[in-house]
Amino acid sequence: MGIPLHELQLYKNFDDLARELLDLAKQIMPGKLIYLSSLNDKQQTILKLSDSHTEILISEGMVINLNETLCHRVNFDNNSPLIYEDLSKEDWLGELEETLIEVNIKSYLGIPIYLIDGKVFGTLCVAHNEGSHFDKQNINILQRIAKMFSYWLELERLAYRDSLTGLYNRQYLYKQFETNVKSEGTIFFLDLDGFKSVNDIYGHETGDLLLKEVAFKLNEFIKDQSDAFAVRLGGDEFIVNFPYISNKKEVCKQAEYLLNYLNTWTNELDKCQLSASIGIVSYPENNSTSLKSLLSNADKALYCSKAAGKNTYHLFNGNG
Incomplete structure (x- = not known):
């Protein structure tokens, strides 16, 4: 509503x-x-x-x-x-x-x-x-x-809004950071492992269905998180922004829960055997780092997750 x-x-x-x-x-x-x-x-x-x-x-x-x-x-x-x-x-x-x-x-x-x-x-x-x-x-x-x-x-x-999934889009993400982000927080940068093969094997209709299911799961994941929101950047890349959460222990807890959640699918999509990798970057209160830089750092952390065997998460530590 x-x-x-x-x-x-x-x-x-x-x-x-x-x-x-x-x-x-x-x-x-x-x-x-x-x-x-x-x-x-x-x-x-x-x-x-x-x-x-x-x-x-x-x-x-x-x-x-x-x-x-x-x-x-x-x-x-x-x-x-x-x-x-x-x-x-x-x-x-x-x-x-x-x-x-x-x-x-x-x-x-x-x-x-x-x-x-x-x-x-x-x-x-x-x-x-x-x-x-x-x-x-x-x-x-x-x-x-x-x-x-x-x-x-x-x-x-x-x-x-993204026309396929109904999630927020890139424009919303940038606008939100320009106008409203004053508290500390954390960005999760998600990429689906093996999504290209899903399109190749099962077709784009199944791929679209999978993206919609991911969007549904992300909305369910954040529904009780104060002011959190989910974004589809494009393709199989997604962002979850958590204002007010930057404690490492809590961040890791949320990342582990989300990875498990994205390993469980409906019967129709279970055949895809899909997982996700996550790159994570936190930002301080009254953050002066641009969103572009934050996303770049989160992408570096995501690359580390992929290199570690996928289906995992990595926190950006200044180098990647």
Whole structure:
């Protein structure tokens, strides 16, 4: 669900477009607070508000546990708006009633926003501190505006995503290091052992399937790692970046786990008998070394892994 905030921050003109979206919605629903939010499996993040001063006590950047929000009840499966014209008349609220009283929301409209691939991005919401009537025609217009917004999101997303695997691409990697990397961290540079022979023996369709499976495994591998992300550089070369991790013992633990994970395949791909080699380079807080140099050093460490017999990892130590 959703697009990670660190990706949204790289989208060109995101703030301007979100503001245009809210301004249009405000003309359709005057006198009410309009806000744009993103959702993941656990949280809702308030991205933009139509008004900075309002009797409803929510703010931009606010992060709320998903089960404590009205948006949690939006029917995304059916693409249906959620409408509460007078929440004081609802008897299902339970603990949520206290939260709604605190933020002073008494009427609510939630419009689901999807990405083009069907995944949930978040919601376009209308809220008021009094009971409200939401006109059906106006709701339909807001749904159309939300759909246009999703098309723009897809255009931005394609600029930073690999078309085959859905992982981030080289452009995202460089942009991320230019703008956001301030903490210490570690880069894993992965190369699949024997991938060329897979294409030669089983064909490019199997090769593509294998690359997609690697992407899935990398996403599973990092899903609980704070701000980590995976990149396909091209071919069978991948990058995993771990902000906040540079301790040698922890780095080695992660590398060993990943190598084992990349040795286990589905029945269809087990015939390929593929493994991976990893070159590893760490960088300090407020790193001044260019990403190009970091990747070059990681590539040297990767070469050492290959020379040692493949299916292993090597940490860059200043020489390789």
